[in-house]
Amino acid sequence: MKKRIVITGLGVAAPNGVGIPAFMNAIKNGVSGIRHNPLLEQLQFSCQISGEPEISDELKAQYFTELELRGFNSSGILYGVIAGIEAWKNAGLLFNETPDWDSGAVFGSGTSGIDKFRESIYKIDELQTRRLGSTVVAQTMNSGVSAYLGGKIGLGNQVTTNSSACTTGTEAILMAYDRIQSGQAKRILAGSTSDSGPYIWAGFDTLRVCPSKYNEAPTEGSRPMSASAAGFVPGSGAGAMVVEDLESALERNAVIYAEILGGNVNSGGQRDGGSMTAPNSIAVQKCIENAIINAGITANDIDAINGHLTATTKDSLEIENWTKALDRNGADFPYINSLKSLTGHCLSASGSIESVAAVLQLHEGFLFGNNNCSDLHHEITALIDPSKVLLNTINSNPKIIAKASFGFGDVNACVLFKKFEN
Known part of the structure; x- marks a missing residue:
């Protein structure tokens, strides 16, 4: 018999809001976190806009000691620790003096400490290897x-780190679900993070998959599903x-944000x-279809979709794959939204940030535009009724939201979240 598995804590460090209150306000009100990036302009990138969380020194000091911050230069670890600790505290859980054998973490990453790597390479080349510092390994190892x-x-x-390109965050949630379902843990801190900066983004700029014509209008640059999308x-x-x-959540009398019904990962x-x-496309459709079977629901039970939808030429294909996998189109298609219109594409962090947004919609009863x-x-x-692509936030009461991510390497993940009912 399948266990019921729920979400009891949320945390986020997103371009349009650090912390759940700020993030929820942003997605409800259509607040974009995409800004002009002077460094990208200085480096002559074609795309000179980006979405990065705004982290003050005061906020860093709430999560890291002064000693830890000495020589610290890993944005991905910084974001991940802020989001992870917020989720843990939000769940009403304690920080343990001895190991908590029932609790673990599956926290994904695409890279780790890319700026620290660069700093290290320069020091090594300048024969300053002994000045690298004692935390260089911890900051640059993928885990x-x-x-x-x-x-x-x-x-x-x-305690582990998974890595599956843009599918990483959604996959981490399903890995956590599976470990608890198998009885090997009571709770898992699940999520993902992504480094920021030109050394991460240069390859995509070279591929010409990022927009170059919105440098003067940053908030207009991310245009999922739009005819004028430019990357x-x-x-x-x-x-x-x-x-x-x-069972554990009820014993603790925890706030329950949503239930995870199940999902699927494939390639x-x-x-x-x-x-x-x-x-x-066949694999994408099979991933969605098998996620629905695993969740024990039907395609008609899905009220809304939080898509991958990156604002590239593949958006139309993604919608087509959803219509085929669900066998629903036109006015029968669920509502669909893409957080990337507000945050940009957060790469390995996208699935986890977007899943937090999906869960907030269920818990608070709205769908963001x-x-x-x-x-x-x-x-x-030509595939779905335009009214299914919301332009503005609506008060609603969605019961089931499907969240999917599709990554480089032809990898896919789909998870089904449900409004909690005891």
């Missing part, structure tokens, strides 16, 4: 974010949630049209 969180909280169960705006940040066995094998950068897509792409309007 650095989960290691920092495990140590700050005192986690005694599995994804690079972003960064972290999202986190405490995933917990229902298209870079076959049948799939490649390193393009999705295999999509910025910059009043000119819906004609290939999308």
